[in-house]
Amino acid sequence: MKQRIEQPGHQSLFQPVFDLERCDGCGECALQCTFNEIRIEPHGDRKIPAANRKSCGACHRCEATCPRQAIYIEEKPLALRRHEVWKSADIMRIHRQSASGAVNLTGFGSESDLPGYWDRLIFNACQVTNPAIDPQREPMETVTLLGRKAAARTGYEKRGNRQELIKLNLPVVFAPMSYGSISLNLQKALARVAAEKGLLWYSGEGGLHEDLFPYAGHSILQVASGRFGITPQYFHKARAYQIKIGQGAKPGIGGHLPGEKVLPGISETRMIPVGSDAISPAPQHDIYSIEDLRLLIYAIKEASGYKPVCVKIAAVHNAPAIASGIVRAGADMIYIDGYRGGSGATPSIVRDNVGIPTELALAAVDQRLRDEGIRNEASIIAAGGFRSSADIMKAIALGADSVAIGSAALIACGCHGCQRCHSGKCPWGITTNDPEISQRLDPDWAYERLGNLIEGWHHEIKEFMGLNGIYDIGSFRGNRLILRGVGISEKELSILGVKHAGE
């Protein structure tokens, strides 16, 4: 067993509280806590749990697994003198950083309070003149085709490269999360659900473990800057390939899987020695401009027998121009990851200060590609903190062909958002491959939960369509008249391409 390091600083803003009348001293909570927050100590003639008050991150694992429902988590009061500039998070960050001298890492998506637009956009609904459609009674279709589409028949025939489109049953894919950043059990569950529901799952950049070969036909495999696990057969398995340029949670920086997390299975799949750090450089070292990207896109197409190629970028200021270049370079899909996007490990200072909201980037990219007459040449996949079917449908109405969900999928499997994905000690067995802890995630249970989430959201997606009198998602897509903004400025409205409510 590895030594468990106690996390000082702001990780102890919470504490477990024990109801000793209910507790029978079984000690399960101490076993479940991977952060060494709970100890069992003698108390008279019995044993009772006690909080160490050092490392609780509010993951709720002990609470959820207590057989006697004797635990709840509470926020510890932090009585710092109120200051509008020096907020408690700023003070805690410095305390923590000055203890380590390092870059503060975190996981999950940005927690900053910059405005999000999903909550400021609302849908229209049918009244009187066009009847709403009841999805329980009438046909309601969410089939989505991804890839390069023809503008018209003439150009289509001339082109000669009839590339097959990818058919999704609903406009949702599972966001890239590598084997290494998440457990193999979870990847399996994602892959099974994708295969069963007619969606896609992304491998992330950790290669493809052989247990996942049966589901590779529903996968988009990644070629990222680390080029981990890329073999000739890698290019014969997937439905499509993705070149990862950037990630919403850490635009412009690379990735780092610490050596402690490079265990035998991961070592084999990534093709690196056990215990060695897996470094993904910030840029792809063979892509220094758009023409290099074009070379890589076509190299992948050649190697894979002309499967669709997707390029993933973080949402940044110049996203529309970058997207235009990517499409003209030959990409069939473009994946835009906004600043709320999650991560298994990212410097918190980068996560909370770099990149722009998905909403704005998506709206601007969609409009730009239309203005240039190349919207049909690539599908847009939007990502970055989609929390609900409403967020998804707002993105579709702004112009996304599909959205990718990562954090929501993890939450479906037990994640409570404690933001310690990078620790390798995820108490829910989600973002860890520690042989002992990762067993906590039962792949069948995760499969069922993910399937339920997709099922539930699919129902809600159909409701949004039906209440707008639309029976096919194609007429929802890019249909910004369905949306209205509330309480946002003219400028924001014009970028989003929506009117204000009341107009």
Place this chain on the structure above:
Amino acid sequence: MCGIAGLFSARKIRENGERIKKGIHLMNDRGNGLGAGYAAYGIYPEFKDFYALHIMAEDSQARQEAGRFIKQRFEVVHDCEIPVWNKVIRDHPLFHLYFVLPGIPPEQRFPEEETDHDYVVSKSMELNKTITGAYTCSNGKNLGVFKGVGTPLDIYDFFRLDDYAGYSWLAHNRFPTNTPGWWGGAHPFNILQSSIVHNGEISSYGINRRYLEAFGYSCQLHTDSEAVAYLVDLLVRRHGLSIEEAATALAPPYWKTIDRITDPEEKEALIFLRATYEQAMLNGPFAVLAAFEGGMFSLTDNTKLRPMTAAIHNDYTYFASEIASLYEMEEGIQDIITPRAGQPIIARFVKEAGKARL
């Protein structure tokens, strides 16, 4: 709710608007007096090789500017005021008619305006967009659109449609709900040889419009129906789809229907249309009647939330929202055709393809 009527002579026998007026007037309750209109094909045989620009201007200044605009860009062979009987409607815009050909030869035009048709469309869009208060009602050859705010009888009398003789007639009675009732927003909507009348509401308008804008169309008339006319023009004239294919693209079969098709070629063709024209697909309740170069066709949405009926009698095909209206146009009708949801009825001129096809 709106009313639609159509009268189509497969042998191009011309007649005045009397019968179509009876057909649309019967459905008076389907409108509210805030819009009506007619499209008549074959009415200018003496100028049949020239584009007939029907221009609506809100005042004399707009009319003058529109006239200047047209004379700078076109060779005008004849122009006149469109005769109106203004005792019927007191406040009305001004209507002017120009018979034109493009004023500059193809080799001097921008690539997207190279054909005469494209040139005329492009300049009409430009006029609608840039000249305040002036709009193109129709710009096809040998046809005209007459429309405005009033009941079908008002508009018929206002434009003196007894005096015109055409072989294809469309009529519309409007009950505006989404957008204000104004002269430009009345139906039919025309672009070159295609004209449409529409009953319903296009829930997909937001994306249809953005799709059309990418092809240079500019929607200026504040109504979803306008987009349907431009879509027909784009799909049929510019993209070369057959009417059947265009109808499939606009009201495609459900995916579950496509999944059941066993013939791989048919299936591939349908998937191609769905993938390529996803943004052109019309959603929401609608019944559309369209006149095109080779005939007339009707189309309803996939759930048929708006009515459409038709009948064939002695080389004529009649279309209407209500069956009674068909009898009003032709007493001798034997069989009524009620199309299934999403199914087009296409009537063609005799020399082209024979009788109407279901």
